[in-house]
Amino acid sequence: MLLRTRPTVQVAHVVAAGFFVLYSALSLWRHWIFQSTGYDLGIFEQAVRSYAEGRLPTSELKGPGFPLLGDHFHPVLALLAPFYAVAPRAETLLVAQGFLFALSTVPVTRLASRLRPRGVVVGVAYGFSWGIHNAVAFDFHEICFAVPLLAFAVEALVEERWRAAVLWSLPLVLVKEDLPLTVAAIGCYLVYRGRKRLGWATIAFGAVSFVVIVFVVLPLFNPDGGYAYWAKLEPSWSGLVTRLGTLVALLAPTGFVTLRSPLVLLAVPTLAWRFTSGNPAYWGIDFHYSAVLMPIVFGAFLAARPTRTWVCGVVTAMFTLVLTLRPLPQPEWDQAQRAEVEAVLALVPDGARVAASNRLAPHLTNRCEVSLFPWHTDAEYVVVSRPAAGWPVPADDEARNLASLPHRVVAGTGHVVLLKR
Structure with missing residues (x-):
């Protein structure tokens, strides 16, 4: 197990503070110039407002009295209710998201700093990674809770703190209905590493949670009595180039070093549902869909013990800038x-x-x-x-x-x- 020195922790917190300011500023600027949207910021604000008023989440934007727990399973949003009660505005969600994304840089930065000199470069590159950037640049989404949970879980896996990794991963089942499969994938990794009892228990927890959520809870709340997103699973060869491009975009920033670690397989459940969907928006690098993959990719990169961490960090940053460096959102109105x-x-x-x-x-x-x-x-x-x-x-x-x-x-x-x- 690696030691957590005080300077390492302090550096990680400084990096996180910087990204919190950047993420929040970008999100708030988009909102204030009317670039945010009802789909999805308005929907999530209606969900959090419902919790703050002591009722289950509904959204009129989705339909009259539409129960959101019948669309996606994200009860974790209730954690924002106390903050929203104090400041009932959309900005509360955007700042909370900025904080959670910035928080995820802490485990990545301190792990990289403990493994290699100048590892802070990797932490900064992670903070600028295109998956995080594109999520910040598109309203608010519940996956902002999953990103730090995965980052802390992956850090624990690299350091072989098995129980801590499981404890960090278990709350993922409350973030979104597909993430129990990622929990099960973490269990598979534990079995691979010889922690069979803990691994199989984690697999069982993730699998059972997925079945209960998708086949019981979501249909129970959904007005049509089913899970609406089954219909979107339409595997086809169309968009194959886009999907391959997404894989390259995920792996190329680390010089494909990520592939040397089996930790990268934790990304399979997320990529599986995205690439088997008939919705082209899921295939590419835009929007928020790749944010949950960033802690996995960077964690697997560090687990591979790269010999030139700082070089890969610089390459990562450069590649990220090519993909995401766009002009700031421009107001259509002065x-x-x-x-x-x-x-x-x-x-x-x-x-x-x-x-x-x-x-x-x-x-x-x-x-x-x-x-x-x-x-x-x-x-x-x-x-x-x-x-x-x-x-x-x-x-x-x-x-x-x-x-x-x-x-x-x-x-x-x-x-x-x-x-x-």
Whole structure:
């Protein structure tokens, strides 16, 4: 077992603090310039708001009174309820996510620093890794809880602290319904390393949790009585180049050294459900889907005991920058125009039922009952942005439905229009 020296821990905390500021700043900037969306920030705020009000999570954006535990299994979100009760705003979720992602840099940085001189470079490279970056740059998601749990679990596995690794991994079953399979994969690794009793118990816990969650809990809450995402599993050869490109993007930053450690197999469950899905969004490197793979990839890299840690760290950072270094999100509206939009949104009374465009929704979900326009148009108020975002609702659909509403215009600018029934 490696010793945890005080300087190593302090360096890891400094790295984490820096990334907390960066992650939070990027997320908040996106939100304040109206680049965040109802799908998904608004949905998750409605979930956390439900918990803060002492009820099971529902989301009007998904449908009238839609029970979110019938869509994805993420009761871990209840941990944010006390913080949201103090600061009931979407920003609370974004800052919490920034903290959790930054927290995951601690085990990676201190493990790298203990293994090699200048290992802090690897910790910094991890913090800039494209999987984490793309997750921060796309609203809020429950997997922000899984990333630090996996990072601490992988650190314990590399250091052969078997029980600690299991304890860190068990809460993953409360984050999302596919993660029990990752817990089972950790059990398989323990069996491989000769810890058969603990390994088989971990496998059993992960497998049983998966079966109970997917075949019992989710159908129990789902209005249709099933698990909606089974229908998305449509294996095909289409998009094969994209999927192969994702594998290269995962392995190339570490010079494929990651493949020298069996720890990399912990990524198999996540890659399996993504690559067998018929949804092209799951195949590539965008959005938040690869964030949970970053602790595994970097942990396996360190477990392989690379001889030139700092060189691989620099290569990792360079590769990450190529994939993710884009201009900061740019506002479609200037400061004066955003102030006009905010003034119009302020006219919507607290507690009102309002159908909103996708990028306006998360600016109302803390105080109104918000559904998505034009999927739900029976609300008292309708507020629509111009130009239409075009996702997840086609812009033509928004324009067509807006013209047929039995509402009158209350206020508007060239960028937003508010109507009341």
